[in-house]
Amino acid sequence: MNPYIIETHGLSYSFGKRQVLQNLELRVPKGTIFGFLGPNGAGKSTTIRILLGLLPVPKGQVLLHGLDLKDNRLDILRQTGALIEMPTLYRHLSGYDNLEMHRRMVRAPKHRIAEVLKIVGLAQDAHRKTSEYSLGMSQRLGIALALLPDPQLLILDEPTNGLDPSGIREVRELILRLNRDLGKTIFLSSHLLSEIEKCATELAIIDKGETLYQGSLKQLYQSAFRTNVLRLETNNNSVAHKLLQDHQYQLLAQEADILTVQVKEKEQAAAINKLLVENGISVYSLQANSQNLEELFLSITNKGAITPAMH
Numbered sequence: 001m002n003p004y005i006i007e008t009h010g011l012s013y014s015f016g017k018r019q020v021l022q023n024l025e026l027r028v029p030k031g032t033i034f035g036f037l038g039p040n041g042a043g044k045s046t047t048i049r050i051l052l053g054l055l056p057v058p059k060g061q062v063l064l065h066g067l068d069l070k071d072n073r074l075d076i077l078r079q080t081g082a083l084i085e086m087p088t089l090y091r092h093l094s095g096y097d098n099l100e101m102h103r104r105m106v107r108a109p110k111h112r113i114a115e116v117l118k119i120v121g122l123a124q125d126a127h128r129k130t131s132e133y134s135l136g137m138s139q140r141l142g143i144a145l146a147l148l149p150d151p152q153l154l155i156l157d158e159p160t161n162g163l164d165p166s167g168i169r170e171v172r173e174l175i176l177r178l179n180r181d182l183g184k185t186i187f188l189s190s191h192l193l194s195e196i197e198k199c200a201t202e203l204a205i206i207d208k209g210e211t212l213y214q215g216s217l218k219q220l221y222q223s224a225f226r227t228n229v230l231r232l233e234t235n236n237n238s239v240a241h242k243l244l245q246d247h248q249y250q251l252l253a254q255e256a257d258i259l260t261v262q263v264k265e266k267e268q269a270a271a272i273n274k275l276l277v278e279n280g281i282s283v284y285s286l287q288a289n290s291q292n293l294e295e296l297f298l299s300i301t302n303k304g305a306i307t308p309a310m311h
């Protein structure tokens with residue numbers, strides 16, 4: 001049996017001359033919450049629009065539910081629910097009436113309305129106008145709309161964007177419940193690692209339309225902890241930064257007055273100390289640490305390399 005609910009093979013896409021996706025490879029295992037992570041402009045929304053048949057597939061192959069998107073678009077869409085950023089709601093109508101209108105369009109049975117309202121925790125507020133809903137409630141209603149045909153797969157594009165902390169928590173808990181209690185596979189895009197970390201077990205990291213990492217969050221953690229970093233405080237960080245760069249050390253994101261350098265073995269800590277002292281730089285502190293996941297994400301997406309601070 002095919003273990004993947006979404007697969008892309010060599011997927012490329014261009015807007016005119018601008019290439020946005022380059023040989024993108026995705027393998028989304030069934031039954032997971034799959035994080036689709038990348039900085040702004042990485043190509044996440046473009047990928048999602050392709051998966052939903054909203055853009056053509058000019059190069060490569062896209063399979064959802066084991067079916068080729070090229071020949072099975074309607075079948076695929078019937079089994080796939082989606083929420084792209086904020087849902088389009090009729091604000092003068094109640095949550096219930098919004099669901100009823102959508103139910104007729106997707107030809108879902110009437111009893112689904114009560115079911116989805118219960119799933120998203122809006123049964124009590126079903127008959128209030130959606131103009132009175134908080135952003136978190138509106139977002140949960142958007143997910144209820146996507147759930148009406150009872151799809152196996154839900155594609156959510158930045159579902160917590162613009163929500164306040166309690167709205168973010170409501171949506172996150174709903175995503176976890178949909179996966180745990182109803183077995184839905186959830187493809188969740190975000191530019192925030194912290195968001196993906198709280199929900200997903202598997203993830204792909206993309207940048208400039210390419211897959212940079214794909215696998216379990218656990219494996220990513222393990223590789224993060226294998227990569228050691230050295231935090232340095234000196235009397236002249238900008239000169240130290242330049243010196244280390246000239247000696248081919250990789251510098252990661254700079255925080256306050258601390259320089260962070262990637263090291264492969266602990267002997268390099270001694271070598272760095274010696275290099276700095278020999279060049280007249282006083283080393284106030286030198287601390288070896290495991291790289292955290294945020295730093296790993298930045299270095300994977302090449303945002304970790306920094307230029308020396310100007311004086």
Ligand SMILES: Nc1ncnc2c1ncn2[C@@H]1O[C@H](COP(=O)(O)OP(=O)(O)OP(=O)(O)O)[C@@H](O)[C@H]1O
Nearest residue numbers: 015018020038039040041042043044045046047191
């Ligand atoms: N209709 C369009 N015409 C031309 N270029 C586009 C179009 N839509 C998106 N792009 C470009 O494609 C690239 C990828 O955009 P996309 O929206 O897929 O990224 P994203 O990862 O979803 O980013 P964000 O998190 O900011 O939404 C960007 O450089 C963007 O400017």
